[in-house]
Amino acid sequence: MDYFNYQEDGQLWAESLPLTQLAHDHGTPLYVYSRATFERHWHAFDRAVGDHPHLVCYAVKANSNIGVLNVLARLGSGFDIVSQGELERVLAAGGDPTKVVFSGVGKTAAEMRRALEVGIKCFNVESHSELDRLNQVAGELGVQAPISLRINPDVDANTHPYISTGLKDNKFGIAFDQALTSFRYAASLPHLKVEGIDCHIGSQLTELAPFIESTDRLLALIDTLAGEGITIRHLDVGGGLGVTYSDETPPQPSEYAKALLARLDNHRHLELIFEPGRAIAANAGVLLTKVEFLKHSEHKNFAIIDAGMNDLIRPSLYQAYQEIIPVVPRDGEPQTYDLVGPVCETGDYLGKNRSLVLAAGDLLAVRSAGAYGFVMASNYNSRCRPAEVMVDGDQAHLVRERESLASLWQLEQRLPE
Template identity: 45%
Template sequence: MDVKPYISYINNKMHIENVSLDTIAEQVETPFYCYSHSAIKASYTAYTTAFNQLDTMICYAVKANSNQAILKTLANLGSGADVVSGGEIRRALSAGIPASKIVFSGVAKTKDEIAFALDQGIFQFNVESEPELLLISQLATQTNKLAAISIRINPNVCAKTHAKITTGKSENKFGIPITNARQVYQYAASLPGIKVQGVDVHIGSQLTDLQPFREAFAKLADFIAMLTMDGHDISVIDIGGGLGIGYGENEIEPDKNEYASIVKSCLGHLNCKIIMEPGRSIVGNAGVLVSSVVYVKKGDERQFLIIDAGMNDLIRPSMYDAYHQILPVDNTEQEMSVYDVVGPVCETGDTFTKNRELPTAKTDDLITILSCGAYGSVMSSHYNTRLNAPEIMVNDAQFSVIKPRLSYEELIAQETIPDWLSQ
């Protein structure tokens, strides 16, 4: 039975590609993340196929999962990178993504980050405010460089997604309101060291309804026509990311070909290079979090399945009330029970699900939390002095640890006691 692409049960044991998760668990203690190399490649290729009739550059959103092995996988396929920090620029470059395929987004680019990006010669800055625009101009002028920019437009479109990940409404912190963006473009064109080449829009994350994209892109097309009349040479349109995935068992994912059709119909006539920034839709369903049952605890009103993964490993359920499928690694058990699945962190919010019917479990059973390839490990922490969940990548019948678990000694050694406290 296939659970997600490249994740299936073979002889009642869950496999990532051709490696069973219980085999990995014999060598790597739980909890751990596990990713399918083939699933990542297939998701990226689905974009290149869908958009093959347009001049496009796919810039993977590094924030979704910044592991070097994943970035290298995508670099080998020709991907660029959408980054939101100087650290992510360094990660992308280290993995072999050329600066000429890097776009720098984010609302709080610092002086040092901008200077570093200019020095590397990145493809484009996605500018989010007038003060940022002025700083880029000053730094570019000081170093005799020309900064290629697009301005992120806030089209005031409701993305119909979670409030914490919508970015295209007028009350959000992102971008320039479309109502006064025309003046900002005039200002940008007047600044030294600035090359105005594009327009950028990103309305939110985890969109499963394509209609908000159509609405935003239609507004964008009208705005670009106006900029052209004003004399701006717009050659790049950055349409952002945000395409969702199916977290639920029967949840239908947006069709990439239909998405490409919307882009072509709304923007294709403008003859611009199209940049897109997919993240979750490339890696989200390629990864799982594997955990062990520590205890089964019966309360007065609830039965708790207490596992060794916590909210420090996967914060999405606590932060966004996010739904993730939870399945056993061994699905031989047919009897079902109702559980609250919780972790060991000393917070009531350390809860993955409530009142979920699952196969009856016992101590040491392995369970899998699905759709954890995006915003899992990258958002993790060492809260409660818990060691990080290592990351594993599977390629056909082989697997490798692509991020090891720190030891307690290594974790504590990151901190320093000042001399005046040691006396």
């Protein structure tokens, strides 16, 4: 559930503000977020686990706006990061570094050093070379680095191949049958301290079974490790819980947590870590866009809108479906439109075959745009990236200004005369 609803005036609102007003005040395309929705989704995860020791580490990659991170930091959220850039954002937003887990296959020595200096909770390590590098950096700083090993449980997440990460063929994690060797090796390194085990099998999962299967595999491994004197204190199950884009019915965080807790059995002491990104952010945001022109050909109707693939790439990149709804619905006979952007690519569309009643100048809301929306935006075609607004009740906070034309080439130079 979110806080983007049609109100008594027939118009679409974000919390207590009409989207028409936000478009008027800030222009389009515009990312609009709802603080209440972010908070609701975060609490849904946090409460789902009850009083079992746990930490919700929001996956910063889904939406790393400082305003968003600040809202979550105020709730006491942890954060899952994949770069120093994300770490610095978390710190700038008021996040607690001791609740940060650091994922990713390619951490540099400089990134490791910074993360050790600020005292993050755990490094989610993905290879032996990374163990060696971290051991070296921690040694130079005279500290022990807390680590978890990301194990690839080889389960099929049944999701889009680009966002499926838990199969043998993926670049992620340490192969399941290598896990024991890797843990032994990690435990032998003087500047590392084994704390946990983690996995992340994919994104936009709409069933529980793959989560349960991979958890069971990791729990069995934890038992084997205990037999070897390697104590695992936390189990990080990654992110990946899906959301409703159209008619998917993904499990609720409460069902997910209940199923996990039921598997824990003799592992009741294990701290559970979650890294949800999409489940918290996707339906907490919309992309507001305006219809520039309607173009009718013999075979097709196009609505040319002012947001393109550079602003929201998911439809073009993953053939992802996101609902597109009118901000002020009008009466009339619906027609079937392809909603296309101004970018010079055939693949530049936000929706295909949508049945809508439209006129030039109409405002549309692309739903579920709070995750992997702005963060994946680019300046392709020298387009300024949109502004971002966080709605909080009847207040709107501009959490990122629209880019200016001059900023597009601010870092560039002409050649000397």
